[in-house]
Amino acid sequence: MKYLDEYRDAHIARALLTEITQQARQPWVLMEICGGQTHTIMRYGLDELLPPNIELVHGPGCPVCVTPLETIDKALELASRPEVILVSYGDMLRVPGSHADLFQVKAAGGDVRVVYSPTDALKIARQNPERKVVFLAIGFETTAPANAIAVWQAKHERIENFSVLVSHVLVPPAIRALMTSPDCRVNGFIAPGHVCTVMGCGEYEALARDFRVPIVVGGFEPVDLLEAILLLVRQLEKGESRVENQYVRSVNYQGNLPAQRVVEEVFEIADQKWRGIGIIPRSGLRVREEYGDYDASRIFHLASITAEEPAECISARVLQGLKKPTDCPAFGMRCTPHNPLGAPMVSSEGACAAYYNYRRNLCGSATLARQSPEAS
Numbered sequence: 299m300k301y302l303d304e305y306r307d308a309h310i311a312r313a314l315l316t317e318i319t320q321q322a323r324q325p326w327v328l329m330e331i332c333g334g335q336t337h338t339i340m341r342y343g344l345d346e347l348l349p350p351n352i353e354l355v356h357g358p359g360c361p362v363c364v365t366p367l368e369t370i371d372k373a374l375e376l377a378s379r380p381e382v383i384l385v386s387y388g389d390m391l392r393v394p395g396s397h398a399d400l401f402q403v404k405a406a407g408g409d410v411r412v413v414y415s416p417t418d419a420l421k422i423a424r425q426n427p428e429r430k431v432v433f434l435a436i437g438f439e440t441t442a443p444a445n446a447i448a449v450w451q452a453k454h455e456r457i458e459n460f461s462v463l464v465s466h467v468l469v470p471p472a473i474r475a476l477m478t479s480p481d482c483r484v485n486g487f488i489a490p491g492h493v494c495t496v497m498g499c500g501e502y503e504a505l506a507r508d509f510r511v512p513i514v515v516g517g518f519e520p521v522d523l524l525e526a527i528l529l530l531v532r533q534l535e536k537g538e539s540r541v542e543n544q545y546v547r548s549v550n551y552q553g554n555l556p557a558q559r560v561v562e563e564v565f566e567i568a569d570q571k572w573r574g575i576g577i578i579p580r581s582g583l584r585v586r587e588e589y590g591d592y593d594a595s596r597i598f599h600l601a602s603i604t605a606e607e608p609a610e611c612i613s614a615r616v617l618q619g620l621k622k623p624t625d626c627p628a629f630g631m632r633c634t635p636h637n638p639l640g641a642p643m644v645s646s647e648g649a650c651a652a653y654y655n656y657r658r659n660l661c662g663s664a665t666l667a668r669q670s671p672e673a674s
């Protein structure tokens with residue numbers, strides 16, 4: 299654990315906080331994109347340790363949170379069919395669709411199974427040739443290579459009973475959409491280190507240039523995030539807007555080229571709906587025509603399924619950094635991790651769940667949550 303401990307070292311964190319306080323002379327609003335980064339910030343109380351002129355807002359980087367409601371409804375529809383085995387990551391089972399969640403469909407007899415990788419879903423397809431196995435393939439650039447490999451492998455092994463229900467989203471178009479919104483208050487971004495491990499830093503340079511906004515690729519430990527904040531503050535105070543890489547132990551400029559190639563082989567860029575936010579042009583991935591036999595949306599004719607977001611959930615504004623979870627009237631009352639109204643309260647990466655679990659629990663168990671961060 300020595301390596302991780304260094305990135306949680308209190309002395310280093312205090313030194314970084316002192317440096318941030320000295321450097322930050324003006325008010326700045328910074329957005330961390332990734333839900334994993336949000337959880338670290340909440341878990342270690344970093345936002346409360348920063349000087350009051352540095353405000354952190356939370357971005358749309360939780361893959362479960364931004365998966366459109368109709369994708370969940372399509373998964374529910376598929377899971378209800380007797381010939382289908384619906385396979386997913388565990389987080390997705392509790393995400394509420396329009397009328398139910400996958401747990402409820404499973405309880406009613408649907409064959410819903412949890413896996414840790416899409417190749418496990420492929421294994422289930424090999425073991426059950428008489429059934430149709432559908433993998434709910436969601437996520438950012440980070441999970442796209444593994445999902446692409448599963449589709450590629452299925453095609454090359456001629457496994458005909460496997461398909462993917464895809465909802466893949468891309469970070470740079472989301473940042474572009476945030477920056478073009480008239481409500482945007484963000485002065486600098488902490489870009490997600492794991493996405494950049496796959497895609498590299500290059501595609502963020504156009505964003506930094508076009509919007510004159512500094513972007514620092516950051517890691518996920520408290521020292522990573524404090525260092526990323528310091529780099530942003532230094533740039534902002536000097537009037538600079540460059541891409542910098544704090545997460546050098548994982549990210550290089552080009553990213554993982556073989557991973558990018560397999561994604562390019564199987565998927566193509568398309569307009570994508572983000573839950574609560576709406577359609578962002580060229581912000582998602584869909585299965586290419588050549589791999590259409592593995593695209594569940596085409597095979598099962600699911601395009602006609604549409605859905606409306608519950609009016610009570612303000613996750614769209616939370617995911618754009620315009621509101622904090624605690625601004626939502628339902629937070630901690632009608633919406634809790636045990637009874638979520640919206641995806642940001644379900645996912646382990648969701649901002650609402652982070653606020654609830656680590657200290658914004660209206661029931662007063664914040665101290666308890668800090669002592670046992672996994673408890674919810």
Ligand code: SF4
Pocket residue numbers: 610611612613616623626627628629630633634638639640641642643650
């Ligand atoms: S607290 Fe619940 S209802 Fe409110 S924004 Fe978060 S997920 Fe939606």
